[in-house]
Amino acid sequence: MAATDPLPSAAHTVQEFVHGYEEEHRLRGFQCRNCGLRTATWTLACPRCGTPDLEEATLSDRGTVVAFTVLTVPGDEFLNDAPYAYVVVELDGGGRVTGWMPSVKSDSDLAIGTRVRFSPSYKPGVQFVKEADSPPTE
């Protein structure tokens, strides 16, 4: 990307990432033209190969939990949700995002490798729910 090119329209922040879904029903992220790494939010250069040549990409709204912790002391916006899980999700096809999952009350309610899907929420951050708990779609 040349210095004079406008910045891509895709998400630069997690909040824009979620808003992109509300507006277009797709999660907008970026893909490195050099190595193919996908990211959910804008970076000046690819975190893997350092190339500043990123293009907009549509990310999957489904993925797999790769890390999580259960939070019992919530932030103000989540007072009624605690305990809940703070999760790192590897999206299908690439792109790793952090988010949260309601209804996870202890470590035994979730496991690494659990299939999840993005679920729009009025709460801040990126909400995921277990794929098995989702109503059928498509």
Ligand SMILES: [Zn+2]
């Ligand atoms: Zn790269």
